[in-house]
Amino acid sequence: MKGVIQFLFKVSLVTLVGLGMVLVYLNAQLTKQFDALSFSVGATVYARPMELYVGHPLTQEALRVELAALGYRQVSERPRAGQYRIVSGNRLDLMSRGHRYADGHEPSRDLRIQIAEGQITSLTDFSGNAVAVARLDPVVLAQLSGSHADRELVRLKDVPTELVNVLIAVEDRQFWEHHGISLTGIARAAWVNLGAGRFAQGGSTITQQLIKNLYLTRDRTLSRKLIEVVYAVLLDAQYDKSHILEAYLNEVFLGQWGARAIHGFGTASRFYFGKPLGELELSEQAMLVALIKGPSALNPRQFPDRAKARRNLVLSEAAEAGVIPAKDAQQAQSHPLNVPVRPADRVGRFPAYVERVQRELRDRYSREDLISDGLQIYTAMDPVRHAAAQQGLTETLDALGQQGLDPSREAQGAVLLLDIPTGEIQAVIGGRVADGGFNRALDARRQIGSLVKPFVVASALIRQPDFHSGTLVRDDPITLSLPNGDQWSPQNYSKTDAGVVTLETLLATSINQATVHLSVAIGMDAVLDDLVSFGIPLAPGRPPASVLGVSELSPLAMAGRYQMVFNRGFEVPLRAVRAVVDPNGMVVSPKPFATRQRMPSQVAYQVDRMLIATTEVGTAQRLGQAFPGLRMAAKTGTTDDGRDAWFVAADQRTLGLAWIGFDDNRVANLSGSRAALPVLQSAYRAITRQSRVIPRPDGLRETWLNAYGVDVDADCPGARPHAVPVDSPPPISQECNAQSGQGVERSWWQQWFGG
DSSP states (O other), X not given: OHHHHHHHHHHHHHHHHHHHHHHHHHHHHHHHHHHTOOOOBOOEEEOOOOEEOTTOBOOHHHHHHHHHXXXXXXXXXSOOBTEEEEEETTEEEEEOOOEEETTEEEXXXXXXXXXXXXXXXXXXXXXXXXXXOEEOOOOEEEEXXXXXXXXXXXXXXXXXXXXHHHHHHHHOTTTTTSSSSOHHHHHHHHHHHXXXXXXXXXXXXXXXXXXXXXXXXXXXXHHHHHHHHHHHHXXXXXXXXXXXXXXXXXXXXXXXXXXXXXXXXXXXXXXXXXXXXXXXXHHHHHHHHHHTTOTXXXXXXXXXXXXXXXXXXXXXXXXXXXXXXXHHHHHHHTXXXXXXXXXXXXXXXXXXXXXXXXXXXXTTOOHHHHHHBOOEEEEOOOHHHHHHHHHHHHHHHHHHHHTTSOTTSOOEEEEEEEETTTOBEEEEEOXXXXXXXXXXXXXXXXEOGGGGHHXXXXXXXXHOTTOOTTOEEEESOOOEEOTTSOEEOOOOTTSOOOEEEEHHHHHHTTOHHHHHHHHHHHOHHHHHHHHHHTTOOOOTTOOGGGGGTOOEEOHHHHHHHHHHHHTTTEEOOOBSEEEEEOXXXXXXXXXXXXXXXXXXXHHHHHHHHHHHHHHHHSTTHHHHHXXXXXXXXXXXXXXXXXXXXXXXXXXXXXXXXXXXXXTTOOOOOOOIIIIIHHHHHHHHHTSOOOOOOOOOOTTEEEEXXXXXSOBXXXXXXXXXXXXXXXTSOXXXXXXXXXXXXXXXXXXXXXXXXXX
């Protein structure tokens, strides 16, 4: 018997030593892993911040669009952070949230904004003290993630105390006292499980839940539960409660959005309510705590009644525990859920723009950098302009359906808005629905149609320096022999011939035959070479039809060509990203600002002026009539059988481009003026506009010409102002209706074509 006892003693001793060694090893591993714990936080992509100052062009409607994108809520009482109230038709009070920018911290502040006649007329705080400049926090466009997880980290000190108290009261009342596990909780769970004959309840503490989420599987087995208990005790022994609680607040799983998992209270607050954690009401805090029990089964968007019942139970338990007054709990229970139908987060709201941002970043950052380094990406995206572009496209596509041009409601579109001098992209709409699908703005390659004509005219002005907008061009039938022996006889869209037109009329009214006559006279090969130099690719074989737009470009690439024209011939690479800030607050310099001149300034100026005429007397008159007194430039574009409808417009700084068509390239009978122009007309109506005023380069002078390109008095009927070369003045006549070649020198087309 004594030998048996000694044997058992030795076995027990060895077992204890072995168990101790295992615990030492597990503790070392756990400590190492927890110390190295850093939640993977992808790069956050921001829109441009809205700056407020007296004189800033702004309407109250535009400001409210911005605040809606930011998730600010309208209230009737004095606003708190993330809230605003409308005091009168031209006064709005708000409390900004504040944001840490690379150049310093913008504090949360109360602002009283007076707006009149499209600009801020007064900016003060609530006490009436003048505020020179204030920046709102930027709209979050996306958080890039490669793990299908979306996470916004929070510090424990920034989490509302009320939320922490409710969480502990419901999930782990003994959190501050126990050593990682709750014996009473385990006993209660064991009793329930015995009665149910299965694992119906876990009795887990917050520490155990954290261990399970970080290191273990979700399998409900006894062995997994035992490991969880051991890990929890070890973790509690090594770290203080605050450290453990903060990790839990950032790790707990609270929902799913497609392939993305919603982890942590900070992210869930944005996802469900569209605002930071610190701005949540008690009822909203309780809703997030309620989700811990089962994010899918209690999803407030899918099961509102079930979610509300669980939320109210959380409030009751918190009141019973004494962490919130019973009166506050009852009041919060009466509140609606206040959860928007669509996720009020930064996932999926601006997929087309974010895709452009990602493509720019790929040139400089690895995938790992973008999904784990916590970079801050500041862009030029303008939420007000994005909303205007989206509204314009939606309204236009709906109208096409009502007009019978799109009975199947399958027409698609793309819209871009950009800043002309900097090339910054302010809005990208990639299709009818912002679903992250095919991005037509970036990737659809479509025939550009009449959008090519300004570049044909530019080629003529370069090749013939004495040409100008009043130069006459033939407009009658023309047939060209192609290399394969076929004959090509282009026709005008109107099916009529004018006989002779000015270059301005050619461009303003988009005349096909005159464009081909001009190209032949200048030299078709020379014109095609110039198109390539302007960045317009040619189809194989360099078809003459290239001068009428059979070349294919994406909407983004086409916008870049027009940016060059409207920027005095200087091309600036289009870009969305303004700056990248690393986790240490250091600004990572973007690519150097590069520009090059691809078109002489004199030529770009003259083409620009002719495009302004398009809104006055040409195919874009509808746009000019929509904004009387506003000088804008524009060009319509239509391809064969109306398969593609294009429209480009520009005021002083903003260039807009719209494309409408069908993905299968079907015959659609669309036109630029009917199908694409309304998109930008609607968009420009919703944004601040400035008349297009461009300085005239040296070597040009202003004069008045009639429809025959003759310099006449400004009072003559039909006379229009033109910019002409100083060294090559047009013929002058005393008669208003004088024609070139009648009493004046013969025009170039008479000399070259006869007549």
